Amino acid sequence: MSTDSEKGDILLEMRDIRIDGFSDERWHEIIKGVDLTLHRGEVLGLIGESGAGKSTLGKAAMGFAQPGCKIKSGSIMFDGLDLASMPEKEKRKLWGSRMAYVAQSAAASFNPAHRLIDQTVEATVGHDINPTEAAKQDAVQLYESLQLPDPDTIGERYPHQVSGGQLQRVMTAMAMSPRPDLIIFDEPTTALDVTTQVEVLVAMRDIVDRFNTAAIYITHDLAVVAQMADKIKVLRYGEEVEEAETRKMLSKPEAEYTKSLWSVRSLEKPEETSDDTVLSIKNVDAAYGNSIKVLHDVSINLPRGKTVAVVGESGSGKSTTARVITGLLPPIGGTVEFNGEPLPAALKQRSKEQLRKIQMIYQMADTAMNPRQTVADIIGRPLEFYHGIKGAARDKRVAELLDMIELDNTFLDRFPGEMSGGQKQRICIARALAAEPEIIICDEVTSALDQIVQEGILRLLLRLQKEFNITYLFITHDIAVVKAISDEIVVMNQGEVVEQGLKSEIFAPPYPDYTKLLLSSVPEMDPDWLDQLLAEREG
Structure with a gap:
């Protein structure tokens, strides 16, 4: 991570950004006047709960509004270019060349019918940044720097022929291939196991440092953002709660909401045994x-x-x-x-x-x-299939199951797309419970x-x-x-x-070697944790 003295000129400046989203047959304000400043070579961590607006704001940094959203007002200046007023045709010349996006689900972001190397260089070749063969040679070097196995040949594989962690690193190589000025990392390690996550974090950090790339790192994992970010911005309900340099934010957060995020992982169940x-x-x-x-x-x-x-x-x-x-x-x-x-x-x-x-x-x-399908149908299906419960009896039992998962009857007619991630997972729990x-x-x-x-x-x-x-x-x-x-x-x-x-x-302790590896790979909310871990393993 860079220090203040190492930061370059301002690359991205967003002022009073307001973004609307369409749901329930009307527009709602989901980003409510947020400012954001990012210097060259700097990494900004965006954190907050589901629905805080992290991904929406991150995509808006590229002048992009996802389907169902619109950038209503505010200025977005990228290296002197006004993205807010720029025609989409012109922005498309920047997307994939000077700006790149690394998604949460690598598996869903690759075309299963094309080899990894061809997808890695597609933007670079398409934007005439490098001819095909030169781009492929550079991709192999990126694979090597990202510590992918068999960097000379792994690009010949198809997406399903590599692991999730390897695919995530290939996606990072794809983003870096055109040497962009800005990368948006959107929950890039969420689905990875702890040992693979360490490898991917090290690779992403090294790449960002080597090419002086600015990045916005979106995550809900506080320990991960501590390893990646120079500064942290906390969002809630589409508004900024606070922003500070990472060490200050971790040691002395000012807002009560931020303090609540820091203390949330206190749950630990006392173990119980059973011979049955x-x-x-x-x-x-x-x-x-x-x-x-x-x-x-x-x-x-x-x-x-x-x-x-x-x-x-x-x-x-x-x-x-x-x-x-x-x-x-x-x-x-x-x-x-x-x-x-x-x-x-x-x-x-x-x-x-x-x-x-x-x-x-x-x-x-x-x-x-x-x-x-509505929530009533999703939960009602196992009631009919396993128990033969239909009609009014089914509706009554669905309502009881909703109560069990701490949701009310207003959810009965909702579709999955109208709920948050946590609410959808509760519905899946209710569906499982319906079978008893x-x-x-x-x-x-x-x-x-x-x-x-x-x-x-x-x-x-x-x-x-x-x-x-x-x-x-x-x-x-x-x-x-x-x-x-x-x-x-x-x-x-x-x-x-x-x-x-x-x-x-x-x-x-003492731990077997593999268990020790797993436990040592769990990130801690200490900006020095990753460096110390690497030093210990190298030593």
């Missing part, structure tokens, strides 16, 4: 296709009414284990027993009652719900949520577990979430269980 096992995974092997074996002799017990957290890097086998339990991926060896009885391996072989008792909540609520399951598998259900909303979801899950004696299998890469919700922990690496036990046992 509801589900046992016994010596399970699993594979995709005939040759790619991904689970090796996995054995896990789920105590009734408790929470088992499964942690590990991307590709460790966490989600594959969930797919085996639900029958989506029949194992090639071993068994899954539910209440002492073997479960049929494949989903289609299971009875409706067996399906009802094991439910799943997914990471991305957006893609887990039909955007054309004994086990709920939670697959990264809080990773896309800001920390205040995340804490609310975790408290809700803990309350529901206590009320209904539900067993949770909680898949996550967030160690703070593990501390908040788990009784027992399973650590997986490369398809194997490398450690399991009570939370107090797993978090007590």
Whole structure:
């Protein structure tokens, strides 16, 4: 991170920005007179809850209003150019050349039909910044600087042939290829495990420093922004709460709201034990296709009414284990027993009652719900399918389920697009509860949520577990979430269980090497943490 004396001239200056969004058949003001100044080579962290306006403001810095929004007033000066009044045709000459955007979901941002190298250089070649072969040679050097494996050949792969962390680094290379003056990083590490996140943070920071690129880093992770930003701006409800240099903001925030953000991760569940096992995974092997074996002799017990957290890097086998339990991926060896009885391996072989008792909540609520169905239909569907409840009885039960998840009847006629991320995840929880399951598998259900909303979801899950004696299998890469919700922990690496036990046992030193790596990779709210970690590992 740069110091004040190292900052260059002002690159971006936004004054009294007001942006409207269209919903409920009318326009609402969602950015309410915000100012922003960014120098060359400087990184500004934008933080705040879901709906604060972080992404909307970040895109507006490029003179861009996302669908359903319009920049109503204010000035946006980029290196002397007035983006607010510039025709879109002229702005398109800047987008992808002098300005770049790195999205949260790398997987959704690549064309699956084209090789990575071709997509990396597309903007550079299209804007006549470099001819194709020179751009490709430069892309290979960027891959190497971003510590991607096999930089000479990885570009020949397709998006589905690399991991999430690798794809995120390729997207950073794509953004850097034209050597832009400004990059907008929009939650670029949210979906990554902690060890991959460290690699991506180091790579992004090095690239920004090397090319003196200015950046706006949008995130809800305070510890991550502490490693990346020179200064931090806090937003709430489309308004600025405060802005300060990073160290000052972390040590002495002035606004009460900012102080509440700093103290939100205080939730930690006391562990509980139980000898009553509801589900046992016994010596399970699993594979995709005939040759790619991904689970090796996995054995896990789920105590009734408790929470088992499964942690590990991307590709460790966490989600594959969930797919085996639900029958989506029949194992090639071993068994899954539910209440002492073997479960049929494949989903289609299971009875409706067996399906009802094991439910799943997914990471991305957006893609887990039909955007054309109302909340009443989304929650009502399992009531009809599993219990045969229809008509007025169904409506009454849907209302009861909404009350359980702390939402009211005004949500009944809403569509997913009319709700916040936290509200949508609560609806997914209600849908799972509608089946009245004994086990709920939670697959990264809080990773896309800001920390205040995340804490609310975790408290809700803990309350529901206590009320209904539900067993949770909680898949996550967030160690703070593990501390908040788990009784027992399973650590997986490369398809194997490398450690399991009570939370107090797993978090007590001395640690096995892999567990130590995971724990040491959890960012801390200390601007020096990343540098100290790298120094320790190099030493």
